[in-house]
Amino acid sequence: MLTLDIRQQLGTFTLNTCFAAPAGQITVLFGRSGAGKTSLINAISGLSRPDQGHITLADRTLFCTTRALCLPPEARRIGYVFQDARLFPHYRVAGNLNYGRPATVTEATFTHIVELLDIGHLLDRYPKDLSGGEKQRVAIGRALLSAPQLLLMDEPLASLDLPRKQELLPYLERLAKETDIPIVYVTHSLDEVLHLADRIVLLEAGDVIANGPTAEVWNSDAMRPWLGEQAHSTLLDAQFVAHHPDYPLSKLQVCADQFLWVSQVAATPQQSIRIRIFASDISLAQERPVKSSIRNILPVQVVRIARTATQVEVLLGLGRCQLWAHITPWAADELALEVGMTLYAQLKSVSVTQEDWRAQPLPLA
Numbered sequence: 001m002l003t004l005d006i007r008q009q010l011g012t013f014t015l016n017t018c019f020a021a022p023a024g025q026i027t028v029l030f031g032r033s034g035a036g037k038t039s040l041i042n043a044i045s046g047l048s049r050p051d052q053g054h055i056t057l058a059d060r061t062l063f064c065t066t067r068a069l070c071l072p073p074e075a076r077r078i079g080y081v082f083q084d085a086r087l088f089p090h091y092r093v094a095g096n097l098n099y100g101r102p103a104t105v106t107e108a109t110f111t112h113i114v115e116l117l118d119i120g121h122l123l124d125r126y127p128k129d130l131s132g133g134e135k136q137r138v139a140i141g142r143a144l145l146s147a148p149q150l151l152l153m154d155e156p157l158a159s160l161d162l163p164r165k166q167e168l169l170p171y172l173e174r175l176a177k178e179t180d181i182p183i184v185y186v187t188h189s190l191d192e193v194l195h196l197a198d199r200i201v202l203l204e205a206g207d208v209i210a211n212g213p214t215a216e217v218w219n220s221d222a223m224r225p226w227l228g229e230q231a232h233s234t235l236l237d238a239q240f241v242a243h244h245p246d247y248p249l250s251k252l253q254v255c256a257d258q259f260l261w262v263s264q265v266a267a268t269p270q271q272s273i274r275i276r277i278f279a280s281d282i283s284l285a286q287e288r289p290v291k292s293s294i295r296n297i298l299p300v301q302v303v304r305i306a307r308t309a310t311q312v313e314v315l316l317g318l319g320r321c322q323l324w325a326h327i328t329p330w331a332a333d334e335l336a337l338e339v340g341m342t343l344y345a346q347l348k349s350v351s352v353t354q355e356d357w358r359a360q361p362l363p364l365a
């Protein structure tokens with residue numbers, strides 16, 4: 001676990017952040033340009049020194065003003081992956097991977113990491129003969145083989161084109177499932193947040209304005225400016241229940257006691273799955289529709305109503321969860337929409353964004 005509570009003045013900018021990043025999870029630092037993400041990474045890594053506070057990693061204090069303690073970067077046991085892979089051009093891939101690898105990292109761990117990142121066939125090549133995505137996989141391998149207690153990833157996909165990004169995402173997903181150290185990941189991409197984040201720390205002008213499990217932060221008002229009208233959606237954590245015996249559909253349990261049918265997913269019973277429901281994919285009815293083509297019809301309560309120039313945004317209570325729906329002002333008037341009323345929500349489609357299960361942690365030393 002990484003825990004920090006720091007304050008740092010940088011010119012007129014004040015960084016004032018407090019959060020924890022648990023082991024075995026990806027904590028995404030998200031925020032506009034200038035929100036303080038790089039300043040925060042610099043403070044964690046020891047490249048800059050906060051004015052006040054503490055930073056603790058596992059059972060080690062990295063920084064503490066009351067104890068006048070500030071470990072230098074090289075003593076912090078942090079692995080880094082940056083936008084550009086920063087490989088040593090004169091070393092082959094194997095040489096790059098072994099650079100900074102302590103003697104405690106066994107051959108079995110080396111082989112495991114090489115397999116995890118699928119770079120075994122690249123070991124004899126020089127960096128100039130690798131694609132952008134391959135270089136990043138080697139950079140991630142090198143960071144992991146330094147036996148870090150924390151992995152800091154600063155926009156690791158930002159310099160790649162879309163196909164290379166898509167190529168690398170599954171490796172990062174696998175990495176998150178198989179390591180047992182905290183991963184702090186800086187990105188501007190909502191897509192990366194959806195696929196990779198276990199937790200989001202949302203920064204604005206140096207302050208943490210939201211911090212928690214991905215679905216909780218994603219569904220909060222603080223995230224709303226990033227989603228706009230098109231991407232406005234609700235994330236729900238669901239459990240796989242069963243496949244339909246006759247049709248290619250899977251049944252998921254959400255919000256404690258509700259069930260949803262989605263296109264068939266590869267999952268095992270009780271496996272956790274993150275699903276995304278777009279606000280524009282929900283329609284509302286006063287009575288339970290009969291003989292509808294739509295498979296998911298759920299009883300909901302109206303919690304909040306917000307009218308914009310073009311649509312009505314309705315926050316719905318569903319068991320222990322909440323869902324956003326967008327309908328037209330005309331439909332809202334016809335339904336005589338009021339807070340507290342019970343309606344039926346029809347979900348036209350549900351997308352699965354992340355299989356959130358965890359395999360055995362990867363031994364790092």
Ligand SMILES: Nc1ncnc2c1ncn2[C@@H]1O[C@H](COP(=O)(O)OP(=O)(O)OP(=O)(O)O)[C@@H](O)[C@H]1O
Nearest residue numbers: 010011012013031032033034035036037038039040
């Ligand atoms: N040493 C410094 N002196 C003065 N101001 C600084 C210093 N370092 C950072 N800042 C300011 O702090 C603010 C936060 O910068 P930072 O680079 O941390 O933001 P960011 O969220 O990483 O942005 P981006 O997404 O564009 O990389 C900016 O306004 C920047 O100009």
